[in-house]
Amino acid sequence: MINFDTTPIATLIDSAAYTYADMQMYVIIMVALVVSMTIADLIHKGSKTYFDNAAAEAEALLAAGDANCSVGNEEGRLKQLSAGDKAGIMRDTLLIDVATAGEFSDPVRRLVHVLTMYGFILFNAATAMIIFGEESTAILAQVWNTGAILLFIGTFWYWFSFKVDSVSEAVPWTSVTLRKDSFSLALMATSVTAIGWSITNGGTGIWFALVIFSTASLFGGVYWSKFSHMFFKPVAGYNRRIIKANGTNENLPHETRESEWQQNRHSMELLKDAPMDMGLGIKREAPKHY
Amino acid sequence: MPTFVYMTRCDGCGHCVDICPSDIMHIDDKYRRAYNIEPNMCWECYSCVKACPHQAIDVRGYADFAPLGHSVRTIRDEEKGTIAWRVKFRDGRVKNFLSPITTQPWGTKIPDFRDEAEPSDEMRNSELLSFEPKYIRMDDGGLHTLESNKLSLKLGAQYHESH
Numbered sequence: 001m002i003n004f005d006t007t008p009i010a011t012l013i014d015s016a017a018y019t020y021a022d023m024q025m026y027v028i029i030m031v032a033l034v035v036s037m038t039i040a041d042l043i044h045k046g047s048k049t050y051f052d053n054a055a056a057e058a059e060a061l062l063a064a065g066d067a068n069c070s071v072g073n074e075e076g077r078l079k080q081l082s083a084g085d086k087a088g089i090m091r092d093t094l095l096i097d098v099a100t101a102g103e104f105s106d107p108v109r110r111l112v113h114v115l116t117m118y119g120f121i122l123f124n125a126a127t128a129m130i131i132f133g134e135e136s137t138a139i140l141a142q143v144w145n146t147g148a149i150l151l152f153i154g155t156f157w158y159w160f161s162f163k164v165d166s167v168s169e170a171v172p173w174t175s176v177t178l179r180k181d182s183f184s185l186a187l188m189a190t191s192v193t194a195i196g197w198s199i200t201n202g203g204t205g206i207w208f209a210l211v212i213f214s215t216a217s218l219f220g221g222v223y224w225s226k227f228s229h230m231f232f233k234p235v236a237g238y239n240r241r242i243i244k245a246n247g248t249n250e251n252l253p254h255e256t257r258e259s260e261w262q263q264n265r266h267s268m269e270l271l272k273d274a275p276m277d278m279g280l281g282i283k284r285e286a287p288k289h290y
Numbered sequence: 291m292p293t294f295v296y297m298t299r300c301d302g303c304g305h306c307v308d309i310c311p312s313d314i315m316h317i318d319d320k321y322r323r324a325y326n327i328e329p330n331m332c333w334e335c336y337s338c339v340k341a342c343p344h345q346a347i348d349v350r351g352y353a354d355f356a357p358l359g360h361s362v363r364t365i366r367d368e369e370k371g372t373i374a375w376r377v378k379f380r381d382g383r384v385k386n387f388l389s390p391i392t393t394q395p396w397g398t399k400i401p402d403f404r405d406e407a408e409p410s411d412e413m414r415n416s417e418l419l420s421f422e423p424k425y426i427r428m429d430d431g432g433l434h435t436l437e438s439n440k441l442s443l444k445l446g447a448q449y450h451e452s453h
Contacts, residue, residue: 072386164322168304170446253374278371287308
């Protein structure tokens with residue numbers, strides 16, 4: 001059973017196997033690997049160029065102004081955003097897209113992502129606070145163990161039920177390719193080995209070795225795995241909200257049935273007396289007709 | 291090259307995979323997002339574009355039909371029962387369309403053909419059915435099904451490992 005009031009990190013200090021300085025050096029190396037590999041990944045993928053181009057395209061559409069429109073209604077479509085508007089959008093991005101995985105429309109998939117994300121954050125934050133605070137309090141130990149358990153639940157639930165190619169194309173969950181699954185596998189291994197290390201009362205045995213291997217694979221494999229998506233997603237979410245707010249929205253149509261102007265146009269005559277909620281058609285069932 | 295996916299908008303939901311009539315929208319096995327595996331077989335039906343809940347799919351029209359600089363984007367909102375198109379010409383002109391895609395709430399007022407009678411011999415030999423394949427005319431009795439022909443569907447997307 002897991003003792004929630006202690007962490008196995010404390011056993012390393014108690015047994016004098018390692019000092020806090022040793023562990024701090026390990027954490028610093030892991031952080032340096034994450035930062036350097038994320039930057040390398042960013043350069044390799046051209047992410048900055050992509051987001052800069054996306055912003056420039058939106059600015060160009062905004063500068064072009066209302067279009068010369070012969071059918072439909074372009075009035076009031078575009079809006080120049082103030083600094084206050086952008087700050088509000090940044091806040092919504094952080095509170096909704098980041099904190100609650102707002103990118104996902106499926107609520108269960110969202111829950112799985114949230115469990116994994118907060119498990120990961122709690123586990124790593126507690127580890128860092130124990131190692132750099134040079135003290136393992138009961139509260140930090142509870143956070144550490146809870147983080148490991150949330151990470152375990154989230155990653156395994158994801159693996160068996162939410163891997164995109166399994167859900168959308170019936171690829172069996174047993175299909176493992178190191179290159180594409182390294183992030184998921186490293187997270188799963190980290191959660192399992194951390195919990196195993198905790199249950200077996202810590203120490204420097206096989207579980208400790210597996211924890212080091214798992215965390216080194218996780219943080220050392222950032223360049224080749226999907227780890228850095230956690231930094232790009234907020235930027236993508238912010239960009240998506242900005243273009244929706246300023247009306248450019250990648251040239252997508254802005255006309256909806258809610259507007260009275262639209263309700264009265266000739267092409268919408270057949271829906272004049274229809275209810276606003278028509279139910280679901282193809283979206284009624286999950287897209288698993290394979 | 292027709293449909294392409296904005297991978298920052300795509301969440302891999304699989305609606306485009308499900309709906310593509312040519313079975314060319316699939317999930318990239320590395321990035322786990324949708325992509326068009328065979329653009330030159332795409333006939334730009336826009337099924338995937340309409341089905342995508344995040345509007346993550348766009349179309350680059352074939353060059354002999356749609357020169358560069360245009361934009362044709364659509365949002366299918368089935369809860370409101372509408373489809374909206376924004377067509378932007380390369381000279382800057384824009385046309386915005388909004389039309390119904392159903393006149394009754396989905397799932398209502400669907401005729402049940404199970405209770406209808408089979409076509410009579412007179413109907414089969416009439417100009418409407420005489421050149422239809424025999425399994426449509428039901429000459430041999432009921433409609434042909436997979437079960438009646440001892441066939442079965444293989445689950446999942448089928449393509450070679452080298453893909």
